[in-house]
Amino acid sequence: MLFDVRAEVVANIRLSDDYNVLGLAAPEIAHAARPGQFVMVKTAAGLDPMLRRPFSIFEILKDTHGRASGISLLNKRVGVGTALLFDVEPGARLACLGPLGRPFAPVDPPVQAWMVAGGVGLAPFVTLAETLKERKTPTRLFYGARSAADLYYVELFEELGVDVVLTTEDGSRGEAGRVTLPLERELADVPADTPVTVYGCGPTPMMRAVADLGRDSGRPVFVSLEQVMGCGMGGCYSCVVKIRNGPDGHFVRSCLDGPVFDASTLLWDTLSTGH
Amino acid sequence: MPDLSVRLGSLHLSNPFVAASGCFGYGVEYADTVDLASLGGVAVKGLFLEPREGHPPPRIVETPAGMLNAIGLQGVGVRAFVADQLPELRRLGATVIVNICGSTLTEYTEVARVLSDAEGVGALELNISCPNIREGGIEFGCSLTGTYDVVSEVRKVTTLPIIPKLTPNVTDVASFARAAEEAGADAVSLVNTFLAMAIDVETRRPKLSNIVGGLSGPAIRPIAVRMVWECHRAVKIPIFGMGGIATVDDAVEFIIAGATAVQVGTANFVDPFIWAKLITGLEAYLDRHGLERVTDLVGRLDLPEGPEEAEENDA
Numbered sequence: 001m002l003f004d005v006r007a008e009v010v011a012n013i014r015l016s017d018d019y020n021v022l023g024l025a026a027p028e029i030a031h032a033a034r035p036g037q038f039v040m041v042k043t044a045a046g047l048d049p050m051l052r053r054p055f056s057i058f059e060i061l062k063d064t065h066g067r068a069s070g071i072s073l074l075n076k077r078v079g080v081g082t083a084l085l086f087d088v089e090p091g092a093r094l095a096c097l098g099p100l101g102r103p104f105a106p107v108d109p110p111v112q113a114w115m116v117a118g119g120v121g122l123a124p125f126v127t128l129a130e131t132l133k134e135r136k137t138p139t140r141l142f143y144g145a146r147s148a149a150d151l152y153y154v155e156l157f158e159e160l161g162v163d164v165v166l167t168t169e170d171g172s173r174g175e176a177g178r179v180t181l182p183l184e185r186e187l188a189d190v191p192a193d194t195p196v197t198v199y200g201c202g203p204t205p206m207m208r209a210v211a212d213l214g215r216d217s218g219r220p221v222f223v224s225l226e227q228v229m230g231c232g233m234g235g236c237y238s239c240v241v242k243i244r245n246g247p248d249g250h251f252v253r254s255c256l257d258g259p260v261f262d263a264s265t266l267l268w269d270t271l272s273t274g275h
Numbered sequence: 276m277p278d279l280s281v282r283l284g285s286l287h288l289s290n291p292f293v294a295a296s297g298c299f300g301y302g303v304e305y306a307d308t309v310d311l312a313s314l315g316g317v318a319v320k321g322l323f324l325e326p327r328e329g330h331p332p333p334r335i336v337e338t339p340a341g342m343l344n345a346i347g348l349q350g351v352g353v354r355a356f357v358a359d360q361l362p363e364l365r366r367l368g369a370t371v372i373v374n375i376c377g378s379t380l381t382e383y384t385e386v387a388r389v390l391s392d393a394e395g396v397g398a399l400e401l402n403i404s405c406p407n408i409r410e411g412g413i414e415f416g417c418s419l420t421g422t423y424d425v426v427s428e429v430r431k432v433t434t435l436p437i438i439p440k441l442t443p444n445v446t447d448v449a450s451f452a453r454a455a456e457e458a459g460a461d462a463v464s465l466v467n468t469f470l471a472m473a474i475d476v477e478t479r480r481p482k483l484s485n486i487v488g489g490l491s492g493p494a495i496r497p498i499a500v501r502m503v504w505e506c507h508r509a510v511k512i513p514i515f516g517m518g519g520i521a522t523v524d525d526a527v528e529f530i531i532a533g534a535t536a537v538q539v540g541t542a543n544f545v546d547p548f549i550w551a552k553l554i555t556g557l558e559a560y561l562d563r564h565g566l567e568r569v570t571d572l573v574g575r576l577d578l579p580e581g582p583e584e585a586e587e588n589d590a
Contacts, residue, residue, distance in 0.1 A: 001307075002307065002308050002547075004546070004547070004548055042545065047339075047340035047492075047493050047521075048339045048340055049337055050337060050340060050341065050342070050492060050493075050541075050545060051337050051342060051544060051545060052544075052545060095546075097547070227332065228332065228333055228334075228335060228336075230335050230342070230344075230544045231543070231544035231547070233300075233304060233305065233308070233547055234300045234304035234305075235298055235299050235300045235304060235305065235543060235544060235547075236297075236298060236335065236344070236346070236544055237297075237300070237320070237329065237334065237346045237349050238332070238333075238334040238335040238344065238346065239332075240329070240332060240334070240349070241332075242331075248328070250328065251328055251329060251349055256304065270331060
């Protein structure tokens with residue numbers, strides 16, 4: 001079931017000069033959402049910008065009775081729409097369409113879930129971690145950012161019982177270097193008879209590296225892709241990604257067939273590396 | 276309750292609002308969101324004889340009050356559509372308008388034959404105006420003889436209503452509407468998108484993989500309204516008007532300019548629930564203006580000075 005909610009902004013928590021978390025009152029979407037799904041948000045009324053923007057659902061917000069009352073979005077200011085969402089004030093209303101897309105398939109014990117996040121790619125993993133906790137699935141998070149100040153919500157994952165492994169490019173917190181370094185090492189160390197499923201979200205080169213590590217170690221990898229989207233509903237055919245199919249591959253719509261894909265099905269050379 | 280039904284040749288629509296081709300997938304994507312039978316019709320994504328992969332991304336870029344697209348007519352091919360999506364559209368009660376494409380005249384007639392043999396096709400919209408593919412399509416749509424030839428050849432193989440979709444990327448769109456009418460078209464639809472371009476000034480690269488693309492959205496609406504008005508004066512066959520319709524007033528503007536029905540494309544991306552708003556909005560408009568039928572509004576532009584003088588002023 002799909003809802004278009006004129007959602008009130010109930011909170012705008014600025015995490016840094018670029019990152020914020022936006023709370024939206026959208027109980028219908030919050031009830032229906034599953035980990036890995038997204039919403040299409042109209043970042044401002046009117047025609048410029050005109051199109052909605054896709055966002056992973058970051059958290060399910062609860063009211064004082066513990067009922068799902070809304071969702072939050074992890075936003076990084078990169079363009080016009082994301083800048084508007086960085087600046088929006090509580091009390092404003094934003095049209096929010098969702099939930100959309102194919103969710104993650106959470107694994108059950110004894111399979112271990114290893115989540116790998118780069119920057120704003122952390123977004124789909126809070127709800128996934130909550131679902132995995134309900135299933136008592138052993139869960140790890142490999143989380144990389146530029147520096148310590150860009151690592152957010154680490155405590156939330158730790159409270160969920162997630163084993164968190166941090167990296168920063170400048171070495172200011174956790175291991176210095178890319179998030180794929182500890183992932184590669186841990187994949188090499190884990191016994192072959194311990195089943196592990198890897199979930200990745202972040203910049204395309206990072207996800208590709210995660211996909212390669214999974215392939216080389218014989219572990220399934222699922223990635224959540226972020227493509228330029230027009231409608232989020234399969235109408236426009238703009239968000240396509242190429243999957244393995246015959247000699248030349250086949251474009252599928254990431255809004256309908258994704259945003260979560262089995263990484264081994266993707267033709268990574270054809271994926272754009274930025275916006 | 277005013278009567279919203281319209282006719283374009285033998286094509287009957289319960290109301291004038293049709294989902295525009297290329298903006299609504301094959302319609303089935305929206306079946307859980309929209310009662311497809313409540314729409315006047317669904318113009319499905321352009322179909323060739325064979326499947327096509329289309330252009331690599333990025334395929335769209337947003338521009339002020341509009342967007343450019345260069346999808347490249349990715350599609351499943353007409354036979355797969357007839358086997359997979361058409362039965363579902365019939366089951367859902369949709370009035371189906373199939374947008375058909377061809378690299379050659381023969382391909383247009385072959386696609387038309389396949390659809391004429393199928394159950395549940397309401398009309399054929401001939402895509403002779405896609406700006407994003409080199410072969411076919413626009414080559415026919417930018418030449419008067421090409422337009423005439425496609426329409427007359429398809430006319431020979433089908434009794435379905437034929438609606439050529441005209442390109443605005445010509446100097447005198449009305450002459451193309453006349454060519455289509457003379458060739459036996461039941462109606463014309465216009466406008467397809469305007470050939471356009473956007474450049475990333477930091478990288479100096481085009482923002483679309485195809486370099487150029489088609490501009491749609493409210494940015495093009497006044498030009499599209501003018502073109503519909505020009506065609507309405509030039510031909511007797513009905514007109515499907517489109518180009519940036521996002522509100523009921525936008526739709527009414529096209530109807531007053533001469534459109535019997537309208538198609539809505541880009542606005543559906545922003546609001547997939549737009550259809551009910553358009554239908555109730557049009558009923559309210561007609562009530563407010565004391566009109567019993569939407570057809571009473573078609574082409575009812577009030578010209579105090581008369582069209583001839585307006586033209587003189589233009590020159």
